[in-house]
Amino acid sequence: MNRVDVCWSCRGGVVAGEGFCPTCRVIQPPDPRRDHFHYFGLNPGFDLDLGVLDTVYRQRQQQFHPDLFVSRGATERRYSMEHVTRLNEGYRTLKDPLTRGEYLLKVTGFREQTPENATPSDPAFLLEIMEWRETLEEVDLKGKNAAMQLQQLRDRMMETCDAEVVTLGKGFHDWFVGGKREGLAVAAQHTDRLRYFTRFLDELDRKSELFF
Amino acid sequence: MSVLLDIAEPGQSLRPHEVRPEDRKRVVGIDLGTTFSLVAAVDVQGKPACIPDDEGRVALPSVVCYPQDGRILVGDRAIAASEQYPTDTIVSVKRTMGRSLDDVVASEHRTGFGLEAGEGGMVRIVTSHHRVSPVEVSAHILKVLASRAEEALGGSLDGVVITVPAYFDDAQRQATKDAGRLAGLEVLRLVNEPTAAALAYGLDQGREGLYAIYDLGGGTFDISILRLTQGVFQVLSTGGDSALGGDDFDHLLCEYILKEIDEADPSPAVLQICKAAARQAKEMLSRVDVCEVRVALPHGEPFGIRVTRELFEEMIDDLVRATGTPCRRAMKDAGIRGHDLQGVVLVGGSTRVPMVRQYVKELFGREPLSDLDPDQVVALGAALQAQQLSGTARGDMLLLDVTPLSLGIETMGELVEKIIARNAPIPTARSQDFTTFKDGQTAMAIHVLQGERELVSDCRSLARFELRGIPPMTAGAARIRVTFQVDADGLLTVSAQEQTTGVQQSVAVKPSYGLGDAEIERMLREAMVHGEADWRQRLLHEAKVEAERVLSAAGAALREDGDLLDENELKRVKGLMLALWEASQKEDHEGINRARETLDRETVFFAERRMDRSVRKVMTGRKVDEFQ
Structure with missing residues (x-):
């Protein structure tokens, strides 16, 4: 059921989380209890239409952006800032498959914190990562094919990442659509793999910048 | 009774939907450039235009001369006086805004005036008879532009938008805003120059899609990738070099001229003359393949120096290519490739150099757009944004900008832990929890940094402060939440708070690399604005x-x-x-x-x-x- 808040300005009733008071039309603070999906009006899940995300993002910006509140009072300006900060955070989180996956694992209560270990605990995966690293180390950065070799390695890694995204997406789908809790364990495992691969890509990109 | 209903009716007597002429606010956009500055306003038809001075010139040279008699000359008058007062004439002050002496010396060219370290290591300019901060010099330029606008618009200004290079860091932005305050102006917003340029282009021509804005000005280089959709200008990524521009071309030519006339240790006056000759040669070489400039020194015969375009292009080749790295990085950050772009827009006077145009064409694989005057387009866009912010614009356009550089704090081992990543849409706020590493530790030093590198020494230090009053606990038990907040101007505020106990200790820090609030207040009082x-x-x-x-x-x-x-x-x-x-x-x-x-x-x-x-x-x- 929708909760009712009081408009801070005219003290009329406002459905919690509504952006503007229906009576006096003044901006309301964002509802901290809404998660990013709810805030964007999207169904929680891994598969989302990025075009819709973009459109909602733009529309909300056009409602709440601080530029539109420059000549208003201090409270209204603060709420506008809070909305847009919230909006930017949600957009950033949902847009990228890795952060979206990590966020979903929190929202579903599967795990509170994203693990921060520098090396994976699964020995087989550790070996896999080390092989990638070795290939990267073996690129002779002074050699004349270095830029091309890095690009090829990057393309291969991107394919690997794409495959991870598909697998973790299936895991989330199993939970959200099929109601199977073990889907989340699969999703978590592959989200972790994606995180290590993303770190590897960052390292690779830092090396590639030498050839920019 | 009817009075009561009237005053209670929103959208009628108190908040009109229609903009009445008397509600029009006097707001302007100011492009505070390295070599020259402009002011623009939007007319009744909604079209932006630059405001000229009495003699019809729109560009005000960003030059300030402080003769010993206490006068302050700005623009062409300062240039006219520069030969007489070479050590009291300040040029390219933008290069020193919000920077430390070390930064400036590392990249600086020969100048007639001196530089020294002031409060907190920031640059102070030393003339033959006094010291002045870059912020004050910029304020003097802003004042001249503001009074020009006030005369044209018939009254005092309600607000201004000032543009900054997208790649300006927090200290440089803060310094720019301080200069506005010091000039007695209400700074509605700092807007990034490429974004302002896009605004001018987008509205003029109703374009949609992905655009790159390549902005090579007098002293700074910026690249921004934007997406235009139904009046929303979304910056996807930005990059650049805040110490690379046409000034550097002049500098190389000037060094060449000095060598040709055999002056190893030129006096400030000779330096001024050679710099002017260098600029002249550069401008001519945009139109012709060979030119000859006359260098008339105070004593002796004038020299005629011949420069070919080929030689000039050889000189600047490395500099022009240096703009490629930020461009490629910005495209990667935006997740796009050259062929995804609908267009590349050229901004800044230095994009008149044919070699720069050729390079941009190669880089993005398409002919760049330059239908608007590259010198004016930033000011025009700033005027549109000022109008928008004053709430009296007609169109529905919105700028969504990003923070150009990552922000973080120092952690163990002199490493930087990033809290806000570069190219994050602003305004934004992010928190991260840290803990104590000693038993009974009651204070924690927080060092705020900006930059992409991993080592503290490779990033810019913005502020240091100490969170005190942490209740004594075993190591690792305290939870200190550090929150970074970047506002719509791109300015950062940092606060820290101990979470585990009910005790809420929090310290808010505004990086004060530009000028301390106390110093600003003092100057405001002195200036009696x-x-x-x-x-x-x-x-x-x-x-x-x-x-x-x-x-x-x-x-x-x-x-x-x-x-x-x-x-x-x-x-x-x-x-x-x-x-x-x-x-x-x-x-x-x-x-x-x-x-x-x-x-x-x-x-x-x-x-x-x-x-x-x-x-x-x-x-x-x-x-x-x-x-x-």
Whole structure:
């Protein structure tokens, strides 16, 4: 059921989380209890239409952006800032498959914190990562094919990442659509793999910048 | 009675939907450039135009001359005086804004004036007879532009938008805003130069899609990738070099000329002459393949120096290619490739150099657009944004900008832990938890840094502060939440708070690399702008805005739920509203606030009744749903 808040300005009733008071039309603070999906009006899940995300993002910006509140009072300006900060955070989180996956694992209560270990605990995966690293180390950065070799390695890694995204997406789908809790364990495992691969890509990109 | 209803009607007497001519605010956009600056305003038809001086010139050279007699000459007058006062003439001050002496010396060219380290290591400019901060010099330029605009628009300015290079860091932005304050201006917003340029282009031509803005000015280089969709200008990524520009081309040519005339250790006067000759040669070489410049020194025969375009291009080749790295990085950050772009827009006078155009064409694989004057386009866009912010614009356009550089704090091992990544849309706020590493530790040093590198020594230090009063606990038990907040101007505020105990300790820090607040206040007093009267004006304005909101809210409440009040109550509420309206017509902010508080307090019972009604409505709504 929708909760009712009081408009801070005219003290009329406002459905919690509504952006503007229906009576006096003044901006309301964002509802901290809404998660990013709810805030964007999207169904929680891994598969989302990025075009819709973009459109909602733009529309909300056009409602709440601080530029539109420059000549208003201090409270209204603060709420506008809070909305847009919230909006930017949600957009950033949902847009990228890795952060979206990590966020979903929190929202579903599967795990509170994203693990921060520098090396994976699964020995087989550790070996896999080390092989990638070795290939990267073996690129002779002074050699004349270095830029091309890095690009090829990057393309291969991107394919690997794409495959991870598909697998973790299936895991989330199993939970959200099929109601199977073990889907989340699969999703978590592959989200972790994606995180290590993303770190590897960052390292690779830092090396590639030498050839920019 | 009718008066009461009138004042209570939102959107009519108090908040007009239609912009009446008398509501038009005097707002302008200012492009505060390295070599010259411009001011622009939007006319009644909604078209932006640069405001010329008495002699019809729109570009004001960013040159300030401080002769010993105490005059302050700005622009062409400063240039005219520069040969007489070479050591008192400041050029390219933008290169020193918000920077430390070390930064500037590392990249600086020969100048007629001296530089020294001032408060906090920041640059101070030393003339033959006094010291002046870059912020003050910029303020003098801004004042001249502001008075030009005031004359043209017929009254004092209500606000300005000042542009900054997208790649300016926090200290450089802060310094720019401080210069605006010091010039007595209400800075509505700092806007990134490429974004402003895109604004001018987008509105003129109704374009949509992905665009790259390549902005090579006198002293800075910026690249931004934007997406234009239905009036929304979304910056996807930005990059650049805040110390690379046409000045560097001049510098190389100047060194060449000095060598040709055999001057190893030129006097400030000779240096001025050679710099002018270098600039002249550069401009000619954009049109012809070979040129000859005359260098007339104070003593002796004038020299004629021949420069070919080929030689010039050889000189600047490395500099031009240096713009490629930020471009490729920006495209990668935006997740796009050259062929995804609908167009590349050229901004900044240095994009007139044919070699630069050729390089941009190679880099992005397409012919760049340059249909608007690259010197004016930033100021025009800033004027449009100023108009938008004043709430009187007609169009629906919105700028969504990003922070150019990552922000973080120092952690163990002199490493930087990033809290906000570069190219994050602003405004933004992010927190990260840290903990104590010693038993009984009661204070924690927080060092705020900006930059992409991993080592503290490779990033820019923005601020240091200490969080004190952490209750003594075993190591690792305290939870200190550090929050970074970047506002719509791209300016950072940092706060830290201990979480585990009920004790909420928090320190807010504004990086003060530009100038300390105390120093600004002192200069404001000296300059006798603002002061007591302006402060009161501000309080009054805020009180009026609040009163207007409360009256509009009360009016809406009465229309919606007026039936909840009996006749006496209604009369009383309306009486209080009238009292507030009357107070808001006077110039006493305390009186307005008192009347507003009384209305607030005396209508609590009304609010409670309305709340009950709303709750009942929602309950009823649910029952209907359930029955369906």
